[in-house]
Amino acid sequence: MSFKNTHLPVANMLQSKGNLLDLAQPVVMGIINTTPDSFFEASRKQSRNEIMAQAAQMIQEGAKILDLGAASTRPGASVVPIDEEIERVCTPIQDIKQQFPDVWISIDTYHASVAKAAVESGAAIVNDISGGSFDVQMISTVATLAVPFIAMHLRGDAHTMHQKSTYTNITLDVLNDLQLITVRCKVAGIKDLILDPGFGFSKSISENYELLNQMSQLRALGKPILAGLSRKSMIYKSLNTDAKQALNGTTALNMVALQQGASILRVHDVKAANEAIHLFEMLD
Numbered sequence: 001m002s003f004k005n006t007h008l009p010v011a012n013m014l015q016s017k018g019n020l021l022d023l024a025q026p027v028v029m030g031i032i033n034t035t036p037d038s039f040f041e042a043s044r045k046q047s048r049n050e051i052m053a054q055a056a057q058m059i060q061e062g063a064k065i066l067d068l069g070a071a072s073t074r075p076g077a078s079v080v081p082i083d084e085e086i087e088r089v090c091t092p093i094q095d096i097k098q099q100f101p102d103v104w105i106s107i108d109t110y111h112a113s114v115a116k117a118a119v120e121s122g123a124a125i126v127n128d129i130s131g132g133s134f135d136v137q138m139i140s141t142v143a144t145l146a147v148p149f150i151a152m153h154l155r156g157d158a159h160t161m162h163q164k165s166t167y168t169n170i171t172l173d174v175l176n177d178l179q180l181i182t183v184r185c186k187v188a189g190i191k192d193l194i195l196d197p198g199f200g201f202s203k204s205i206s207e208n209y210e211l212l213n214q215m216s217q218l219r220a221l222g223k224p225i226l227a228g229l230s231r232k233s234m235i236y237k238s239l240n241t242d243a244k245q246a247l248n249g250t251t252a253l254n255m256v257a258l259q260q261g262a263s264i265l266r267v268h269d270v271k272a273a274n275e276a277i278h279l280f281e282m283l284d
Contacts, residue, residue, distance in 0.1 A: 008219035010263065014192045016124040016147045021064065021104055023224050025281060026258055028273045029065040029106065029266040030058035031230065034088045035080075051092045052099065059100055061270040067127055068092060068118075069108030085114050090121040097122035106150065112137035119145045125194075129154060129201065131181045143189040150226055151181045153198035165202040171214040174198070175221070182221055194264065196226040200234055208234040212253065215260035227257035228266040251276055 014021040021027070032054050055066055070088035071080040080088075093105055106125035107118035112135045115126045124147055131151035132139040142149045153174050155165040167173040178195050185193050197215060199208050218225055229235065235249035236242050251272050254265050258280040267273040 008216065008222075008261070010219050010222055010224050010261070011192070012224065012263070014125075014148045014194075014224075016104070016192070019104075019124065023263040026263055026265060026277050027064040028062060028270050028277065029067050029226070029264050030054075030061075030063035030270045031266060031268050032058070032066055032068050032092075034068060034070045034092055048092070048095065052095060055092075055096045055100065055103075058270045059103055062274040063103070063270045065104045065106050065125065065264070066096065067106040067108050067266060068096075068123070069127075070114075071109065082111050082113055085109065085111065086117045089114070090117055093118055093121040093123050110134040110138065112141040116141055116145065119147055124148070125150060127196075128152065129196075129198070131178075132184065139184055139188045139190065143185075146191070148192035148194060149185060149190050150194040150196055151178070151185065152196035152201070152226075152228075153177055153181075154201035156202055164204050164207075167203075167207065170203065170207045170211050171217050174211060175218055178218065179221060182223065193223050194226050195221060195223045196228055196266075199227070199229050200232045205234050205237060212256055212260065215257065215262070219261045224263035225261055226264040226266055227254065227260075227262040229253045229257060230265075230267040230269070247272060255280060 012023045014023065032051060034051060058066060068089050070085045089107065096103065096105060104125060105123045106127045107115055107123040108127045109115055110128050110130045115138065126142050126147060127150040128138055129152045131153060174197055182193060195218060197211055197218060215225065230250050231243040231246040235253060236246040239249055247269055254273055254276045257265065258277065265273045
């Protein structure tokens with residue numbers, strides 16, 4: 001068995017607002033939740049000082065991208081009004097870009113109007129858990145904004161996305177679903193697309209692991225793969241613990257994701273993820 005299932009070529013350069021981000025080697029995306037109710041309590045940063053301190057720490061630890069979200073997508077999370085979501089995220093984006101102009105910021109939202117406001121405030125990437133399915137304006141909006149788009153896989157809507165779906169073959173079904181999204185984005189004019197298998201969404205624990213073990217097959221679409229495994233229930237439920245105790249499990253699965261061809265690791269713990277990437281690169 002090869003340590004690196006990366007034989008299928010994928011795009012390895014992102015362009016946004018005249019800047020380039022090289023994905024020839026995997027990079028880390030650090031999660032900053034400007035929410036009071038995200039599933040991992042330590043990731044919740046609401047005050048200006050908390051957000052800036054978290055951003056500074058993640059950048060110091062090697063994060064190339066900061067992913068800011070202002071509305072939790074955990075099961076049972078309350079719905080955040082769009083105006084409030086914009087208010088929660090745009091000022092932090094402006095603050096971070098002023099102090100750290102070289103960092104790439106991603107806006108984690110499934111609302112086109114939030115994505116537009118965030119990009120106008122300084123965000124360089126739009127990260128949509130619905131892959132453009134929750135807001136019919138999202139894909140065309142991202143195309144107009146001319147920034148990279150992260151499209152995650154799920155099935156259902158905002159109320160049912162955590163329910164298990166029915167798959168014939170989890171990996172091939174996810175591949176087919178993502179292929180449809182890829183075509184939609186290409187037709188709309190999106191130049192740079194990143195695909196996220198959507199671990200923890202619309203999938204059972206066993207399906208999540210099967211998908212991770214075969215994730216390299218998604219590289220057939222020619223797009224960079226983002227792996228978002230950090231402290232998720234597929235880890236802590238399997239270990240009979242909780243999100244607070246799931247860092248070791250996260251690091252173990254991040255290494256598997258790297259072996260399966262992930263270009264971006266989306267994590268709460270930047271230092272640990274960068275250490276995993278460093279050791280992964282030693283396997284050459």
